[in-house]
Amino acid sequence: MELNTIKDAFDRVSKKQKLSCSNTQEVIDQIDQEIEQALQKIQSASNPDSLLDHRPILVELKTKLKDMAPVTQLESTQKDLNSALSKYPKLLEKSFNPDISKAYRNIEFDTHTVNQIIASHFYRQGLFEIGDLFVQEANEPESVAVIKSQFQDMYQILEAMKSQNLEPALKWATSNADRLKHNGSDLLMKLHSLQFVEILQKGSRDEALNYARTYLSPFASNHMDAIQKLVVCILWAGRLDRSPYYQLLSPTNWDKVVEELTRQFCKILGQSYESPLAVTVVAGAQGLPPLLKFMNVMAGKKHEWQTMKQLPVPVELDKEYQFHSIFVCPVSKEQSTEENPPMLMSCGHVLCKQSIMKMSKNSTKSFKCPYCPSDIDAIRCRMLYF
Amino acid sequence: MEMNSLPNGNSTPSTPPVPTTTSPPSSKVGQLAESLRLEHQFLRVPFEHYKKTIRANHRVVEKEMSSVISGVSDAADRDDLSSDEAVNHLNSLVSRLQGLKRKLEEGSRVEHLQAQRCRARLDHLESADAENLSEWNNMRLKRILVDYMLRMSYYDTAVKLAESSNIQDLVDIDVFQEAKKVIDALQNKEVAPALAWCADNKSRLKKSRSKFEFQLRLQEFVELVRAENNLRAITYARKYLAPWGSTHMKELQRVFVTLAYKSTTECATYKVLFEPTQWDHLVDLFKQEFCKLYGMTLEPLLNIYLQAGLSALKTPYCYEDDCTKEDPLSQESFRKLALPLPYSKQHHSKLVCYITKELMDTENPPQVLPNGYVYSTKALEEMAKKNDGKITCPRTGFVCNYKDLVKAYIS
Numbered sequence: 001m002e003l004n005t006i007k008d009a010f011d012r013v014s015k016k017q018k019l020s021c022s023n024t025q026e027v028i029d030q031i032d033q034e035i036e037q038a039l040q041k042i043q044s045a046s047n048p049d050s051l052l053d054h055r056p057i058l059v060e061l062k063t064k065l066k067d068m069a070p071v072t073q074l075e076s077t078q079k080d081l082n083s084a085l086s087k088y089p090k091l092l093e094k095s096f097n098p099d100i101s102k103a104y105r106n107i108e109f110d111t112h113t114v115n116q117i118i119a120s121h122f123y124r125q126g127l128f129e130i131g132d133l134f135v136q137e138a139n140e141p142e143s144v145a146v147i148k149s150q151f152q153d154m155y156q157i158l159e160a161m162k163s164q165n166l167e168p169a170l171k172w173a174t175s176n177a178d179r180l181k182h183n184g185s186d187l188l189m190k191l192h193s194l195q196f197v198e199i200l201q202k203g204s205r206d207e208a209l210n211y212a213r214t215y216l217s218p219f220a221s222n223h224m225d226a227i228q229k230l231v232v233c234i235l236w237a238g239r240l241d242r243s244p245y246y247q248l249l250s251p252t253n254w255d256k257v258v259e260e261l262t263r264q265f266c267k268i269l270g271q272s273y274e275s276p277l278a279v280t281v282v283a284g285a286q287g288l289p290p291l292l293k294f295m296n297v298m299a300g301k302k303h304e305w306q307t308m309k310q311l312p313v314p315v316e317l318d319k320e321y322q323f324h325s326i327f328v329c330p331v332s333k334e335q336s337t338e339e340n341p342p343m344l345m346s347c348g349h350v351l352c353k354q355s356i357m358k359m360s361k362n363s364t365k366s367f368k369c370p371y372c373p374s375d376i377d378a379i380r381c382r383m384l385y386f
Numbered sequence: 387m388e389m390n391s392l393p394n395g396n397s398t399p400s401t402p403p404v405p406t407t408t409s410p411p412s413s414k415v416g417q418l419a420e421s422l423r424l425e426h427q428f429l430r431v432p433f434e435h436y437k438k439t440i441r442a443n444h445r446v447v448e449k450e451m452s453s454v455i456s457g458v459s460d461a462a463d464r465d466d467l468s469s470d471e472a473v474n475h476l477n478s479l480v481s482r483l484q485g486l487k488r489k490l491e492e493g494s495r496v497e498h499l500q501a502q503r504c505r506a507r508l509d510h511l512e513s514a515d516a517e518n519l520s521e522w523n524n525m526r527l528k529r530i531l532v533d534y535m536l537r538m539s540y541y542d543t544a545v546k547l548a549e550s551s552n553i554q555d556l557v558d559i560d561v562f563q564e565a566k567k568v569i570d571a572l573q574n575k576e577v578a579p580a581l582a583w584c585a586d587n588k589s590r591l592k593k594s595r596s597k598f599e600f601q602l603r604l605q606e607f608v609e610l611v612r613a614e615n616n617l618r619a620i621t622y623a624r625k626y627l628a629p630w631g632s633t634h635m636k637e638l639q640r641v642f643v644t645l646a647y648k649s650t651t652e653c654a655t656y657k658v659l660f661e662p663t664q665w666d667h668l669v670d671l672f673k674q675e676f677c678k679l680y681g682m683t684l685e686p687l688l689n690i691y692l693q694a695g696l697s698a699l700k701t702p703y704c705y706e707d708d709c710t711k712e713d714p715l716s717q718e719s720f721r722k723l724a725l726p727l728p729y730s731k732q733h734h735s736k737l738v739c740y741i742t743k744e745l746m747d748t749e750n751p752p753q754v755l756p757n758g759y760v761y762s763t764k765a766l767e768e769m770a771k772k773n774d775g776k777i778t779c780p781r782t783g784f785v786c787n788y789k790d791l792v793k794a795y796i797s
Contacts, residue, residue: 003422003508003511003512006429006508007505007508007512010433010504010505010508014501014504014505017440017497017501020440020444021490021494021497024444024447024490025487025490027451028447028451028483028486028487028490031451031454031455031483032480032483032484032487035458035476035479035480035483036480038476039473039476039477039480042469042472042473042476043473053469054467054469054472054473055462055465055467058458058461058462058467058472059462061458061462062458062459062462065455065458065459066455066459070451070455071448071451071452071455074447074448078444081440085437085440088433089430089433089434089681092426092429092430092433093426095423096423096424096425096426096429097423097424097426098426098681099426099683100424100426100427100683100687100690101683101684101685101690103690103693103694104683104685104689104690104693105693105726105727107693107726107727109689109692109693109723110722110723111538113719113722113723114534114688114689114692114723116719117719117720117723118531118534127547127550129546130543130546130547130550133542133543133546134535134540134543137540137541137542137543138538138540138543266711267711270711271711272711272712272713272714272716273712274712276714276717276720277527277714278523278524278527279695279699279712279714280691280692280695280696280699280714280720281523281526281527281530281688281691281692281695282523282695283694283695283696283698283699284690284691284692284693284694284695284696284698285421285424285523285526285691285694285695286417286421286698287694287695287697287698288421288424288690288691288694289417289420289421289423289424291694291697292424308728309728309729310728310729310730310731311697311698311728311729311730311731312731313731314730314731314732314733314734315697315698315730315731317698317699318414318417319745321698321699322736322738322745323699323701323703323704323709323710323712323713323715323738323743324701324703324704324709324713324738325703325735325736325737325738325740326701326732326735326736326737327735327737327796328732328733328734328735330735330797333733335731335732337702344754344758344792344794347795348792348793348794348795349794349795349797350794350795350796350797371795371797382754382758383758384754384758384759384760384794385758385759385760385781386737386738386740386752386760
């Protein structure tokens with residue numbers, strides 16, 4: 001799609017509009033002038049003795065205005081404008097999908113569920129005021145109160161971190177240390193490192209050393225390198241910016257920890273890191289184009305679309321939206337199921353069970369792998385679990 | 387622009403948990419162009435608004451101008467006009483023209499603003515590229531949410547969301563203000579604003595063979611019958627219902643029969659006409675006509691995007707207990723919405739490593755444990771490195787050596 005052609009087309013419309021506007025103004029000014037002139041004439045020629053002096057002036061004015069034909073004068077520019085006004089929507093219809101609801105099934109979504117999803121989305125994005133207003137306006141009962149308070153906790157921690165206050169973050173991470181460890185996250189150690197650097201920046205060596213002893217040493221087994229580096233920094237206490245380790249002061253360190261904290265906080269809450277509403281809408285934007293294409297081709301199958309159990313066309317989503325393994329048998333083109341699982345052949349290629357059964361005539365004879373010259377014995381094929 | 391920085395008070399910080407800014411591959415550019423083609427309504431609605439303003443302004447000019455001209459000819463045709471009267475008359479015409487000029491200026495100011503809005507939207511579409519995609523997507527979600535709020539009549543949230551994100555030019559709040567007046571009135575059982583709206587858009591409603599006005603008239607008639615104002619009802623029907631007879635005779639007859647039954651009737655065919663839900667029906671009907679007129683989808687955009695997205699994401703595995711939390715369909719509310727929707731379809735295998743959740747492809751090929759479980763090379767290498775070459779299957783506890791693994795070739 002060429003956005004530039006659309007922009008040009010719009011410029012034409014707005015040019016015509018401006019032209020029509022100035023034209024109208026001109027015509028009105030002309031009428032105005034004629035009337036003013038007539039007025040002056042009447043007033044200057046006005047002779048108290050004669051009652052009829054003004055009449056020829058009025059008649060002259062009338063003829064002048066009639067000759068001017070202001071309404072018809074405007075008609076031609078107006079016609080141009082109208083044609084531009086009706087052309088532009090046609091161009092839009094041609095360049096865009098004029099009706100994306102063609103790919104819509106007539107299924108009423110439960111408003112309450114949708115509203116709950118939206119409210120949760122606002123809260124988890126930290127938009128608490130908007131969330132509250134929405135809950136109130138949509139008259140949703142407090143079904144989202146829990147998620148609100150959970151994310152309030154998280155944003156309190158994050159907000160404190162913005163003003164270099166790590167206390168709430170450390171408190172949370174310490175009390176969830178076991179679960180963080182279970183998730184394989186070294187968030188606690190990272191938070192302590194940030195705190196250590198903060199103390200060093202203030203120039204207090206003793207305090208820094210004490211802090212390292214108490215809080216960093218327990219991580220020695222897994223993070224020796226990092227801790228060595230940190231402790232060496234004590235030599236540059238108060239002037240870390242001029243040390244070889246000045247990178248420790250980079251704000252990106254904070255950003256990274258903020259991201260990790262958000263990730264872990266969501267995980268421990270049992271929530272996703274990305275907003276599920278945002279993910280679904282992006283998936284929708286990726287899924288709609290192929291669906292609409294299908295609908296345009298299959299205009300007659302509108303009815304079938306309403307009842308299909310599976311989408312008629314494949315929708316390619318971005319990598320990050322692939323949450324599950326899907327195996328499609330390269331021979332039968334069918335998705336694997338529990339009854340028809342993927343099987344590994346001795347050559348390393350994978351087919352679905354039914355395809356193997358077919359090719360081996362129900363395991364009665366060997367067959368050639370469709371992808372390499374190997375001879376395959378159906379009995380030796382192994383079921384796979386992705 | 388930081389999109390989420392809202393004036394939300396002290397307790398409500400504004401870092402959103404969506405900092406994914408890895409630069410996407412070029413395949414996304416084609417996909418982006420495709421998803422831009424979904425934005426018809428985004429450009430169409432402000433344009434229809436613009437067009438409407440232009441036409442209305444022009445009508446005013448035409449009307450005023452003709453009446454000034456006929457004012458002149460009237461004066462010229464009269465022979466009993468004194469000179470003073472003539473002067474007064476012309477003066478009044480001049481001040482009328484002045485008034486028209488002011489209106490014209492005001493009108494062209496509005497036209498200019500609306501043209502700017504149309505342009506802002508084109509610019510916004512143009513601004514989407516692979517680098518700012520996640521920010522752009524975030525903005526699109528907000529636009530879609532505002533659209534939803536407006537259609538559901540959650541106007542305050544709509545306004546606040548638009549203001550706080552500074553996207554007023556990208557949403558149609560002012561267009562919906564016009565709808566709000568009509569809807570509010572209909573909910574109060576008043577038809578006047580709705581009828582005025584019909585008159586305003588007469589030619590276009592006629593073109594689309596809308597029977598909204600007819601429905602409004604029927605309702606007014608029923609209200610007269612309800613009030614047992616039968617004579618007035620008949621006069622009303624003569625004046626406003628009869629013209630629809632040629633096209634909608636059946637409905638007209640049915641409603642007219644209510645005269646015989648009164649509002650207390652138990653006859654189901656006619657009882658329903660007296661129900662208060664008829665007014666809700668009128669509201670729905672109005673919303674449909676309104677959306678059609680502006681080139682909007684009849685459904686909220688959110689519902690359309692959600693349906694397509696849920697279908698694209700829906701697999702039989704989403705409903706299993708160990709579904710990853712990152713999948714929206716792991717949540718009860720999303721599962722509920724997706725229930726009546728079709729499953730996604732794939733033409734090619736897409737394998738996701740159970741351990742790392744990363745795609746297993748030629749760069750990170752799948753490997754098979756002797757027990758048939760499959761994981762990505764990356765995950766298995768990492769595990770082997772940490773455990774002296776030993777591999778433990780996380781789902782079955784089966785233990786084997788890294789060298790016992792075989793590669794699987796997925797085509």
